[in-house]
Amino acid sequence: MNTPAPGLVVVDKPAGLTSHDVVGRLRRILHTRKIGHAGTLAPMATGVLVCGVGRATKLLGHLALDTKAYTATIRLGAATSTDDAEGEILATADASAVTDAAITAGIGALTGAIMQVPSSVSAVKVDGKRAYARVRAGEEVVLAARPVTVSAFTLLARRAADLDVVVECTSGTYVRALARDLGTALGVGGHLTALRRTRVGPFALEHARTLEQLEHDCALSLPLDEAVALAFPRRDLDADAAADIRYGRPLPAAGLSGVYGVFSPTGRALALVAERDGGPARPVVVLAPAGE
Numbered sequence: 001m002n003t004p005a006p007g008l009v010v011v012d013k014p015a016g017l018t019s020h021d022v023v024g025r026l027r028r029i030l031h032t033r034k035i036g037h038a039g040t041l042a043p044m045a046t047g048v049l050v051c052g053v054g055r056a057t058k059l060l061g062h063l064a065l066d067t068k069a070y071t072a073t074i075r076l077g078a079a080t081s082t083d084d085a086e087g088e089i090l091a092t093a094d095a096s097a098v099t100d101a102a103i104t105a106g107i108g109a110l111t112g113a114i115m116q117v118p119s120s121v122s123a124v125k126v127d128g129k130r131a132y133a134r135v136r137a138g139e140e141v142v143l144a145a146r147p148v149t150v151s152a153f154t155l156l157a158r159r160a161a162d163l164d165v166v167v168e169c170t171s172g173t174y175v176r177a178l179a180r181d182l183g184t185a186l187g188v189g190g191h192l193t194a195l196r197r198t199r200v201g202p203f204a205l206e207h208a209r210t211l212e213q214l215e216h217d218c219a220l221s222l223p224l225d226e227a228v229a230l231a232f233p234r235r236d237l238d239a240d241a242a243a244d245i246r247y248g249r250p251l252p253a254a255g256l257s258g259v260y261g262v263f264s265p266t267g268r269a270l271a272l273v274a275e276r277d278g279g280p281a282r283p284v285v286v287l288a289p290a291g292e
Contacts, residue, residue, distance in 0.1 A: 004218075013045070013047060038061070048208050056227060059227065062284070065171045070168075072194060072195045073192070074183070074191070074193070075161055075190060077095035077189060077190070098186050098187075114147070115145040115148075118146070149170045152169075225268055236262075236263050259272050271285060272285040
């Protein structure tokens with residue numbers, strides 16, 4: 001069996017599967033074990049899960065740091081142990097008296113740069129172990145608040161106690177924690193009943209395919225070179241600079257901020273690099289090392 005070419009597969013994850021389950025299915029479909037995913041979706045969640053194949057797995061840590069967008073449903077009137085519908089109901093209250101104005105104000109307070117306490121069953125690591133694993137082992141986990149940015153938190157519709165919303169946010173933001181905190185602010189409790197990720201960075205639902213579709217056509221969503229060009233700012237190199245970067249040598253600064261991709265004269269993605277403190281551009285990830 002031929003080794004698949006490196007690149008990205010954007011999956012429309014179904015409900016009921018973990019992100020690891022999806023990777024396992026892809027490994028069987030593509031006949032390779034070198035597959036990973038950028039960012040974790042809870043089993044109840046659906047939508048965009050970006051998976052890397054081969055050398056493209058080196059991109060995933062950087063893609064996971066990008067902005068994300070979701071559609072979600074928040075149910076007021078009940079708090080749960082997991083801040084979503086899969087948890088045990090801890091308390092209930094009548095949400096019928098909550099006004100639209102109060103909801104609008106509560107959503108506004110959770111928009112912008114905020115401090116957020118992740119759910120205790122999140123994938124945040126505590127002393128090297130995932131918080132959800134510690135909770136499942138019977139430990140009590142209280143996570144520290146951390147800064148996140150919610151660039152959009154928009155109410156689409158209110159259906160009695162259910163609120164349909166759109167959220168756009170930075171990596172590390174938990175939509176179920178927004179549901180919890182909105183319910184707390186309104187005095188009635190709240191939790192998430194549905195979550196669909198519609199975008200990770202530049203990769204959206206229009207790029208995604210279901211596992212069933214991939215079973216019939218296992219082609220990459222984007223080859224490695226195209227994925228780097230889409231997801232990161234681009235810098236084209238001459239032959240000498242391309243040779244330097246293949247060996248991990250720094251490049252003269254180009255004044256580009258953040259992590260960006262560098263390409264050979266033939267258009268091949270060679271590495272991700274970053275410039276820090278006015279210094280040269282140094283490789284963060286070498287995608288096409290010398291000798292290949």
